[in-house]
Amino acid sequence: MKKERIIETMEGIQGEFNVAAYNEMQRHLRDKGYMETNDILKSGITSGSVLEVGPGPGYLGLEWLSKTEGTDLTCLEISPEMIKMACKNASEYNLQDRVTYKQGNALSMPLENAAYDAVFSNGSLHEWEDTATVFTEMYRVLKPSGKIFVSDLRRDMSGLILFFMKINVKPKAIKPGLISSVNAAYTKEELEKILGSTPFSGIQVKQSPFGLSVTALKG
Secondary structure, three states: OOOOOOOOOOOOOHHHHHHHHHHHHHHHHHHHOOOOHHHHHHHOOOOOOOEEOOOOOOHHHHHHHHHOOOOOEEEEEOOHHHHHHHHHHHHHHHOOOOEEEEOOOOHOOOOOOOEHEEEEEEEEOHHOOHHHHHHHHHHHEEEEEEEEHHHHHHHOHHHHHHHHHHOOOOOOHHHHHHHHHHHHOOOOOHHHHHHOOOOOOEEEEEOOEEEEEEEEEEE
């Protein structure tokens, strides 16, 4: 029996302790090769001016920049503390000249119409207060024929997979956040219904044992 969604947060990750713990977790995932950078590249997002929604400490976007040439990245993040961490990480990558971090809510992006060739996001979908509105905002800021790649956890993952994630997540302080994120995540059917109300075309929702990924076009 499918569990009902339990909304986690609509304010992102705030506070220095929480940001530091999340940064440690994301750095661990990067070091293990678990970033979804290759999935973004395989989706066709390989060039141009790109927007990342909910970058957190920035590792996914920075890894993407490091694997592409002639690209630039704008990152929209709701948490000022997380932006500070992401700026620090960008300096470590020596990519601060190719990335810009903006504070704001994805429900009303402080960005111009038709400004980006593509948009990607990982791990923030379950936190969006109004998911259809965020997708519509992505559509607005995309150039014609622009594409999106959005991925997150899935709420209906198997108990065995969830157990595996819990015992492997680091640091231990992040485990309660992992559970609340899974409880707030969507199922494939729920996400397909939401996307059906948006103006995107070519919508594809795929699921893996761990999560969901969305690709779609502005056309």
